[in-house]
Amino acid sequence: xxxxxxxxxxxxxxxxxxxxxxxxxxxxxxxxxxxxxxxxxxxxxxxxxxxxxxxxxxxxxxxxxxxxxxxxxxxxxxxxxxxxxxxxxxxxxxxxxxxxxxxxxxxxxxxxxxxxxxxxxxxxxxxxxxxxxxxxxxxxxxxxxxxxxxxxxxxxxxxxxxxxxxxxxxxxxxxxxxxxxxxxxxxxxxxxxxxxxxxxxxxxxxxxxxxxxxxxxxxxxxxxxxxxxxxxxxxxxxxxxxxxxxxxxxxxxxxxxxxxxxxxxxxxxxxxxxxxxxxxxxxxx
Amino acid sequence: xxxxxxxxxxxxxxxxxxxxxxxxxxxxxxxxxxxxxxxxxxxxxxxxxxxxxxxxxxxxxxxxxxxxxxxxxxxxxxxxxxxxxxxxxxxxxxxxxxxxxxxxxxxxxxxxxxxxxxxxxx
Numbered sequence: 001x002x003x004x005x006x007x008x009x010x011x012x013x014x015x016x017x018x019x020x021x022x023x024x025x026x027x028x029x030x031x032x033x034x035x036x037x038x039x040x041x042x043x044x045x046x047x048x049x050x051x052x053x054x055x056x057x058x059x060x061x062x063x064x065x066x067x068x069x070x071x072x073x074x075x076x077x078x079x080x081x082x083x084x085x086x087x088x089x090x091x092x093x094x095x096x097x098x099x100x101x102x103x104x105x106x107x108x109x110x111x112x113x114x115x116x117x118x119x120x121x122x123x124x125x126x127x128x129x130x131x132x133x134x135x136x137x138x139x140x141x142x143x144x145x146x147x148x149x150x151x152x153x154x155x156x157x158x159x160x161x162x163x164x165x166x167x168x169x170x171x172x173x174x175x176x177x178x179x180x181x182x183x184x185x186x187x188x189x190x191x192x193x194x195x196x197x198x199x200x201x202x203x204x205x206x207x208x209x210x211x212x213x214x215x216x217x218x219x220x221x222x223x224x225x226x227x228x229x230x231x232x233x234x235x236x237x238x239x240x241x242x243x244x245x246x247x248x249x250x251x252x253x254x255x256x257x258x259x260x261x262x263x264x265x266x267x268x269x270x271x272x273x274x275x276x277x278x279x280x281x282x283x284x285x
Numbered sequence: 286x287x288x289x290x291x292x293x294x295x296x297x298x299x300x301x302x303x304x305x306x307x308x309x310x311x312x313x314x315x316x317x318x319x320x321x322x323x324x325x326x327x328x329x330x331x332x333x334x335x336x337x338x339x340x341x342x343x344x345x346x347x348x349x350x351x352x353x354x355x356x357x358x359x360x361x362x363x364x365x366x367x368x369x370x371x372x373x374x375x376x377x378x379x380x381x382x383x384x385x386x387x388x389x390x391x392x393x394x395x396x397x398x399x400x401x402x403x404x405x406x407x
Contacts (some may be wrong), residue, residue, distance in 0.1 A: 077331075089362075094359065
């Protein structure tokens, strides 16, 4: 069972929810797909960490075979190739590794070579398998790393929490593609509603079942809650704006491992989420 | 000699554009015939790598000099590989800059930025 945790912006509490749900489960995997700035490992402090380098394919040019037709330059929609002084130049960091230029070259002057764009680190923290994707600084896309990360999830039938990158771009789509259920985290502000709507539309587009966790709840009106009611979205739980929880989190502590009340809070959230997922698999198998 | 300049519009009354990669037009000015030609910058709408594609059109235009307020590192790599000199513009007037170049008063663009990549507007 794969559960993705996402939000339209950073800082809403994706990692807080994903880490604590994984930590409160009997046995779980936590996969950090926020490869540009993974931080779940800071809480879990996993042991026995093993790393795997992740390569992508990028083109290399055989200048002797190139006839200057520029099919590769014209094909590349990311403009990773230029044709200067009668030879193609490849901008490695702009290349998205689609392989199209190699396929289109009529002279077979382009071949592919491996380039390392990041790594996957996997370790253990109590009963949680912690898998982290790390994209090297300056690289264009974290998608190849996320693909590998989620392949690990396929090999592992355990309850898996996918901590997604913020926003609704390619890397988020890649992260939720194979999820069985999506948890959307929302802040009680108008800005929060705007961001919630972005991910809501995305998750809808993918036809995934979803529920919302309202984080940082204060007394009084909650625009995110009003949005959920208006759209008929399931509210899975509410987390209060809580200094103590914030402090534990700032100190990179997992609140369910520190305090009974947080253990209870996230246990009941996990129970609701699990019921929702099971319900969804019965209704929409 | 041909001079390339990123411009906001496609007539001689227009100004120098602040962006290189995503400028709407390039003016190619021929110092011998004193004629100007405007190129649509097809790179302006690119998803990524606009600087590289814009630089490719400058190379293909056979310009030997580029006058621009700024230029990113990928674009500069293409321009420099083609032995085109990059000078920094002094203001937004096209003629002021062409005259300054002719009088040898323009300095080479030293600051090559790492690219804004959507982080900063024009």
